[in-house]
Amino acid sequence: MLRNIHKDWLGAGFVAVLGLAILIFVPVYFDLFEVLQMTKYVVLALFVLSLAYIWGFGGILSFGQAGFFGLGGYVFAVSAINMGQTTIPFLIAIALCVLFAGALGYFMFYGRLNDVYLGVVTLVVTLILYKLINHTAGPEYIIGTARLGGFNGIPSIPIMTLPWQPDQEMEPAQMFQYFMAILIAVYVLLHVLIKSKFGRVAISIRENEVRTSLLGYDVRLYKLCIFMIGGAIGGAAGAMWASYQTFVDPNIFSLEWSAKCLIWVIAGGVGTLIGPIIGVIALEYLSFQLGQTDFINNLIVLGTILILVVLLMPKGLFPTFRDIFLKLWRRRGGQGDGERPG
Amino acid sequence: MDYSLVVAIELLREVAGLILIATGLAIVFGMMRVINIAHGEFIMLGGYTVVLTTKQGVNIWIAILILAPLIVGIFGVIVERLIIRHLYGRIIDSLLATWGLSLFLIGFVTVVFGNTVEGVTTPFSAIAIGGYTVSIYTLFLIFAAMAVIASVYLTLRHTKAGLIARATMQNPDMVETLGINSKLVYMATFGIGAAFAGLAGGLLAPISGVVPSMGALLIGKAFITVVTGGTAVVAGTLSASSILGSISQSVTFIFGPVFGDATLLFVALILLRLLPQGITGRIFTRSV
Numbered sequence: 001m002l003r004n005i006h007k008d009w010l011g012a013g014f015v016a017v018l019g020l021a022i023l024i025f026v027p028v029y030f031d032l033f034e035v036l037q038m039t040k041y042v043v044l045a046l047f048v049l050s051l052a053y054i055w056g057f058g059g060i061l062s063f064g065q066a067g068f069f070g071l072g073g074y075v076f077a078v079s080a081i082n083m084g085q086t087t088i089p090f091l092i093a094i095a096l097c098v099l100f101a102g103a104l105g106y107f108m109f110y111g112r113l114n115d116v117y118l119g120v121v122t123l124v125v126t127l128i129l130y131k132l133i134n135h136t137a138g139p140e141y142i143i144g145t146a147r148l149g150g151f152n153g154i155p156s157i158p159i160m161t162l163p164w165q166p167d168q169e170m171e172p173a174q175m176f177q178y179f180m181a182i183l184i185a186v187y188v189l190l191h192v193l194i195k196s197k198f199g200r201v202a203i204s205i206r207e208n209e210v211r212t213s214l215l216g217y218d219v220r221l222y223k224l225c226i227f228m229i230g231g232a233i234g235g236a237a238g239a240m241w242a243s244y245q246t247f248v249d250p251n252i253f254s255l256e257w258s259a260k261c262l263i264w265v266i267a268g269g270v271g272t273l274i275g276p277i278i279g280v281i282a283l284e285y286l287s288f289q290l291g292q293t294d295f296i297n298n299l300i301v302l303g304t305i306l307i308l309v310v311l312l313m314p315k316g317l318f319p320t321f322r323d324i325f326l327k328l329w330r331r332r333g334g335q336g337d338g339e340r341p342g
Numbered sequence: 343m344d345y346s347l348v349v350a351i352e353l354l355r356e357v358a359g360l361i362l363i364a365t366g367l368a369i370v371f372g373m374m375r376v377i378n379i380a381h382g383e384f385i386m387l388g389g390y391t392v393v394l395t396t397k398q399g400v401n402i403w404i405a406i407l408i409l410a411p412l413i414v415g416i417f418g419v420i421v422e423r424l425i426i427r428h429l430y431g432r433i434i435d436s437l438l439a440t441w442g443l444s445l446f447l448i449g450f451v452t453v454v455f456g457n458t459v460e461g462v463t464t465p466f467s468a469i470a471i472g473g474y475t476v477s478i479y480t481l482f483l484i485f486a487a488m489a490v491i492a493s494v495y496l497t498l499r500h501t502k503a504g505l506i507a508r509a510t511m512q513n514p515d516m517v518e519t520l521g522i523n524s525k526l527v528y529m530a531t532f533g534i535g536a537a538f539a540g541l542a543g544g545l546l547a548p549i550s551g552v553v554p555s556m557g558a559l560l561i562g563k564a565f566i567t568v569v570t571g572g573t574a575v576v577a578g579t580l581s582a583s584s585i586l587g588s589i590s591q592s593v594t595f596i597f598g599p600v601f602g603d604a605t606l607l608f609v610a611l612i613l614l615r616l617l618p619q620g621i622t623g624r625i626f627t628r629s630v
Contacts, residue, residue, distance in 0.1 A: 061434060107611065107615050111614065111615040111616075111618050112618055113614065113618050114618075115433060115434060116375075116377055116433060116437070116569070117569060117614060117618060119377075119434075119437060120377075120565055120566060120569045120614075121611060121614060123562065123565070124562065124565075124566055124607045124610060124611060125607075125611070127562045127607060128604050128607045128608065131600055131603055131604055132600065132604055134600075135600040254558075255558050256445075259441055259445060262438065262441070263442075266438060297449035297450070297452055297453045298449065299445045299446065299448050299449030299452070300445075300446055300449035300450055300453070301449075302442075302445050302449075303442045303443060303444070303445030303446030303447070303448075303449060304442070304446055305442070306438060306439070306441060306442030306445065307425060307439050307442035307443060307446065310429070310435050310438045310439040310442065311425065311428055311429075311439065314432075314435060
């Protein structure tokens with residue numbers, strides 16, 4: 001028993017310690033540009049965790065995770081501009097995304113929509129948001145002192161401050177560390193959640209919904225909770241993204257963002273948490289490098305990757321390489337320990 | 343009187359548009375339970391076929407009615423051979439792979455033709471109804487949509503190929519046992535679905551022009567029309583297009599196109615909440 005617990009936590013503990021090391025040492029050893037670049041990866045990693053969790057550990061495939069990302073960004077932008085501080089807007093953004101996920105989830109799960117239909121509804125809702133926000137260019141669309149700006153977006157969004165230093169904008173290094181700390185905290189909390197009774201029921205729903213409900217669990221309620229957690233994480237990532245960019249425009253709701261999020265998760269590996277994070281960093285780095293060359297279109301690369309991964313490596317990169325590694329390890333007489341949690 | 347006639351034509355045009363863009367998707371979904379997200383890009387390819395061939399001096403009617411469906415249909419068969427056939431029965435994976443294809447095609451067309459709107463001149467002129475003018479091409483579109491839906495219905499109902507297709511929808515194993523290669527049926531179906539997408543793209547090109555990203559806007563509408571309609575190809579497409587199209591166009595008249603589109607999506611959400619299996623999952627269950 002003790003051995004099992006030990007094994008369960010080995011991977012997550014390793015990742016958390018590695019994350020802390022990155023948090024401490026990156027601002028020391030890298031220059032400003034690289035720190036800013038890595039901050040971007042941290043925010044996107046948090047975004048991808050939202051889908052990695054609800055898809056990998058709750059079986060809910062959302063095609064519109066960008067909806068929460070964008071909503072979080074917009075709510076943060078509007079409330080931060082109005083309130084002149086950032087801590088409470090950050091919380092408001094998360095809270096509204098949770099509420100929105102709750103309302104949408106009620107529609108979907110209590111209507112017992114299954115996989116394809118679920119995908120359609122989430123996609124459609126994101127499209128609605130995209131169209132509506134795109135339409136708000138006129139001066140009459142104003143909330144408090146913040147103009148929504150339609151397709152022009154909202155410029156000069158305040159940079160986040162530390163909660164205990166509300167008067168001082170964060171330095172890039174501080175921002176990196178703050179966001180990294182949030183990412184590590186969310187990662188560890190999700191891991192705890194997955195290993196809890198709630199998480200086990202969620203996984204059994206993913207495996208077999210009918211059987212789980214016959215065992216007396218309210219599948220709808222569980223799915224709703226999972227979806228709301230995903231919405232909270234996506235919204236938090238969106239708020240951080242808006243603050244990092246100091247700008248947000250309706251393209252944040254576009255299909256491309258939802259597709260990207262999905263590609264990161266599936267490339268990294270559905271059913272792990274660290275895999276999608278690796279996926280986000282690897283693919284964003286790749287498209288950053290390709291973007292420098294200027295003759296290869298980003299969408300061609302993303303599309304090709306998605307097709308190839310689905311056809312050749314349906315489990316995703318991280319689980320595939322992990323399994324190869326474990327197989328080799330066992331063959332060399334090492335102590336294979338079966339599934340290692342990611 | 344004149345005004346209500348114009349309004350009626352506009353409503354019908356929206357319904358016809360939905361029928362045109364959704365039919366190909368509905369055929370593929372009804373038959374194989376594959377939702378082809380690249381459908382919007384197939385439509386886009388049909389549009390580009392028309393634009394490019396008419397620039398080379400091909401007659402516009404040949405380009406729209408023959409070349410666009412033919413070329414996109416062949417492309418669909420190639421896609422089926424390369425990608426889709428590995429993914430039958432894996433509904434989510436086929437969604438993801440076709441989404442990848444969709445992104446690939448947008449990127450590819452952007453690289454080749456640039457991110458600009460290309461157009462062809464609209465054939466026919468306009469006629470006057472009282473104080474208003476209506477483009478004859480609009481009337482032609484409505485007619486084309488009716489022709490499309492009628493031909494699908496007649497093929498499914500009254501030909502041997504349609505019989506085989508309906509049988510394969512219901513029970514592929516039994517069809518195999520009776521000596522029909524169901525893989526071939528699937529390939530043909532996907533090709534025909536793609537051809538309808540090409541036709542839709544060709545027909546819409548003179549009105550809206552073509553641009554590499556046009557598929558994303560169309561796939562949302564086509565997608566929800568099909569899912570709202572359910573699995574019966576003809577009855578589903580017809581009923582969903584009529585409901586969604588007329589409601590959204592009415593809202594467009596009052597509040598403008600953005601709210602029209604938003605309402606279309608919102609109505610689809612409500613319908614799906616009430617009828618999770620689509621309209622034909624509950625009503626018209628025995629239709630094709």
